[in-house]
Amino acid sequence: MRSMRDARMEKMFLEKRVKLGIKTIYSQPRNICVSSTISTLRENGIVFIPIDQNFGTGGVFVDFFGRKAATATVPVVLAQRTKAALVPCFIIRQADDTHRIVFEKQLELIESKDSAQTITVNIQRLTDIIEKYIREYPAEWSWIHRRWKSQIPIVKK
Numbered sequence: 001m002r003s004m005r006d007a008r009m010e011k012m013f014l015e016k017r018v019k020l021g022i023k024t025i026y027s028q029p030r031n032i033c034v035s036s037t038i039s040t041l042r043e044n045g046i047v048f049i050p051i052d053q054n055f056g057t058g059g060v061f062v063d064f065f066g067r068k069a070a071t072a073t074v075p076v077v078l079a080q081r082t083k084a085a086l087v088p089c090f091i092i093r094q095a096d097d098t099h100r101i102v103f104e105k106q107l108e109l110i111e112s113k114d115s116a117q118t119i120t121v122n123i124q125r126l127t128d129i130i131e132k133y134i135r136e137y138p139a140e141w142s143w144i145h146r147r148w149k150s151q152i153p154i155v156k157k
Contacts, residue, residue, distance in 0.1 A: 002027050037074075041084040048089070049075050051123070052130055052143075056150045062124040065131060070150035076122045079109060086122075088129045092137055104129060 003026060004010040017024050025036045025047070040047055051072045052064075061068040079086045088104040107125060112118040134141045 001025070037078065038082060041078060041082040047078070047084075049078075051075060051126060052147070053145065057153075060120045060123055061152050062120065062127050064127050064147070065134075067148055068152055069127070069148055071123050071127055073119045073123055075126060076109065076119045080115075080118070086126070088126060090133050090137075092140055102133075 001024060004013065014024060023040065023045070025033055025040070027033050037047055049072070051074075053072065055070045055072040057070070059070045059072045062071050063069075064071070075086055078084060086107040086109070088107065090102045090104075092100045092102060094100055107122070107129075109118065109122050110125070112121050
């Protein structure tokens with residue numbers, strides 16, 4: 001995750017995560033993030049990676065609500081490298097203000113003709129699952145960022 005801009009809020013949430021035994025892996029510095037994530041997966045740890053965020057030029061563009069959205073590839077790349085299971089997970093508020101955590105079936109990777117296509121095909125499949133949950137529980141979702149900020153680069157001939 002990325003550190004919060006408000007240092008006091010960051011400290012408060014970090015203390016809560018530590019108290020609950022939740023390990024935090026920050027996205028920066030990048031090399032530490034990658035090595036910590038791989039180590040956690042190889043030790044059979046759970047890594048939560050939200051992919052409904054704009055990922056700029058570092059991701060792949062997949063369909064999301066009828067528009068191309070720059071989406072992180074890291075879940076599929078990590079699953080390829082570590083053989084970790086990809087298990088989509090969602091938290092849904094209940095009428096009594098409790099929450100239900102839903103784990104989908106493990107997503108078996110579809111292998112394509114090359115690694116880049118394998119990544120894109122499987123990120124699209126994960127994105128389709130997210131879109132399904134948003135359509136089913138629209139009040140549960142909100143974005144405080146511009147999801148479609150990044151656009152597919154136009155190639156000039």
